[in-house]
Amino acid sequence: MAQGVRDAMAWRYGSDKNPAKPLARRLLRTSASVRGALRRAEKRQAAGERLSESELWILDNCRLLRSANREAHEAVKSFRKLPSVFSPQNESVLTPRAYMVALGFLKAVDFQYHQQDLALYLEGIQQVESLQVKELWALKPALQLGMLEQIAADAEEGAENGNRPTQKSAGAESRASGRVRNVISSLRALGEDNWKEFFEDHSATERVLREDPSGTYPLMDYDSRDLYRRAVEEFASQSLFSEEEVARTAVLLARRAKAHAKRHDSRMSARRADLGYYLIAEGSRLLKRRLGCRPPLMAKLRQMILDWPEIYYIVGVELTTIGLVFVLLRSLGIAIPLIPGLLLLIPASHAAVGLVNRLTTFLIPPRRLPKLDFSEGVPPD
Template identity: 30%
Template sequence: MLRSDLFSVEQLKQHAVMLAGQHAIDPYPRPDRLLPRLADNADVLRAAYDVLTVGTAQAEQRTLSGEIWLLDNFYLIEQQIILARRHLPVGYGKQLPRLQSGSLAGFPRVYDLASELIAHQDARVDGDNVSAYIHAYQTITALTLGELWAFPIMLQLALLENLRRASLNVACRREERNAAMVWADRMLAAAEKEPKLLIQLLAEFAHADMPLTAPFVEEFYARLQAYGPAMAFVQTWVEHKLLEQGITATQLSEVSARNSAANQISMANSIGSLNFLAAMDWRIHVEAYSVVEQSLRQDPMGIYDGQDFATRDRYRHAIEDIARSSGRDELAVAEKAIALAQAASQQTGREDRSAHVGYYLLDRGRQRLDLAMGCHFEWRSAARRMGDHLRLSLYISAILLLTLLISLILRVPLESLSPTDWRIWWLGMVGVVSISALAVSLVNRLITLFMAPGALPQMDFSQGVPDAHRCMVVIPTLLSSPQEIDALLEAQEIRYLGNRDSNIYFALLTDFRDAAEQTSPEDALRNSSAATNAGASLASPFPIARKCSGVTFRGSSSG
């Protein structure tokens, strides 16, 4: 049941601290239980939808608000089920820390965390309660990066399970109303045709021992009251059975109305929360919640903060790999990388590359960090790491080996020629050059097939280039005619308009073409054309141009 006492934000934070103290992690591998759970929830939701679809097709039945919520939003639920299956590949749950005990033993810890949030917030998820909840939990136990990335998926699964509970409740109410409709119609038909059989039918109804639930009684009373006093004794019998249970029809109706309203609110909250999860950018939240991220931001060189998200994410993945290989905590790995960078900063200065934390995560300092953390690699990882150190040697060796192999194959048709024949040496030299070119192309092709290219770390200049990284783009060219000068200036303007930033400058580094003499009659014409174009540029919003010692510079007007 994903419904419990509603908590305020402060109570929710206290509950998160309590959970962090109770969660015990299972050290042994277990089968993945998330996908079977999702499949079961999907089957129940589909069955409930089918029950409501058949019921609403009957014109004489009323459609309640909870049923309308499910029918109108079932397309969204199906979309969320498809997305959840896509985001949950086989074995995904095995990579997350799993609970050792409790009602969700064997499930990922973060799934229980998400389920508790849904239960105590009545399926209402927003940025405030999620942030307070996770921060409070991590005051006791830090979540791994994998758990932080998985948290929205777990929320999605928990919301689908809550919808399954609410939908099952709505479907059961519909089936109980259907049963009431059947019995009431049978009694009304008997009263109209043979009133004497009504007593016999009431005895059959009593023998059937139908549960007198609120939906059943409401629908049963509504149909019998429409017929009039003839059914009064049947209503009296039902009221007597209810009194035996210690409740009246009015009280039962009031309890049912409250439960129905609560069920409708929970369903509406679940739908709204699914929409919220689909629209939110979880990358921002991961970096805000991650203790590893906070540690990496202590980079002595101060570069980490200014890098783009993809680069920072590569650093965090490196932390995960080292933690997995060493059996150590991710935070301990990050702190050790920072400690190595700080030690290098004190020895060589903040400007040395070894003072950057990325040097120990992605560059040549990685081996030092691995040794410091006591990493133990599988043979595949060890072979890959050895290949990283010998990549040039392996690349050249592959080309030489392929060249030799192809040469030996092509040597077979030339066995009839004598080794002293000059033609075989000529063909050999030409053939080796041609074959080596073919071998280079084949090796390059094979490398691209089996090895993914690695992106270089990048800075984040999405908000503009900061002053510390201002730059000038210089295009070297030769001047030959006034028309060419016009074309160069137009191309320069296009570059500027495509990269309008106050800290990006553009320049043309120009010279005249080679000539037999130091000056020629055309030089004056070219100088005049360049000066005219430079003057026109000064009066335009396009960056200024000025000619200085045969070099034409183009940069922003602030320069």
């Protein structure tokens, strides 16, 4: 825990549109090194040459390494919008904070991963600065990248020492192979751990959301809780508040609604005392005003459609119909558009309805409804 506190206090923050670019380049170099180590080991094995212990470990676990490499590649794009800090190795380069957390932890435990050790390290980090929801999810691929980098470095060292077998190089090869063995074991343990449970246990935002005055949030299933967390992420990205502060503001609004509940309107009062009312329902407008959210243009357009659905649909169909008729008449070169225009209204209106429906499904994707978790049975109450 103490090491986590020290590492977090040493960070210097910066702003970069895409701090994941240097990380992506590192991943490409690491991938090339790991693939090169695999090819060398396979070639040497086919030639009947003596393989170092590092190479044997890499060959025996090639599927695991390829799988971890693939997962890291898929996740590195999501690092683009994460908070970034200056790397201690190169203070002119910004690195996603999640990767710095992963690398700091791996160095602190000498690349011998255990989830309980990561929990203690994170506790120290979050005493200084709470991590965002996306950062916690980015920890697994960040740890995979850090481990792959170490394996690539140790594999090269082991191969070099294996090629010139002296007493000194034999000791170096033994140390390198020991590290490769430990890192591969850690990589396997990393993939076997329950990350959903770990994430919820160590998310500051999750702890605040579980204070839901209605008591509903902890009873929901994982996907529904994730729906609330994504709403918190969205509001935080549109305001100057952190995710934890957004969640706390929503809980505060729900508590106030519960305190001022009206007996004659118990159903509406109970609804307003529910956290979801402010995160994914009508109360989100109040929460956005309280936070001073500035949504992007597309979000504003979606909200306008939801606010005036009848006007959007009717006017949209009419304007699209008129536009289609006009385009068809112009293409036919008809000078007197009245009668041909009337004849084209019916097919054009059908086409317009289809176009507006397609546009609507594009602008307003289907929303998942929250649900309670009854996987262990329905409670008696």
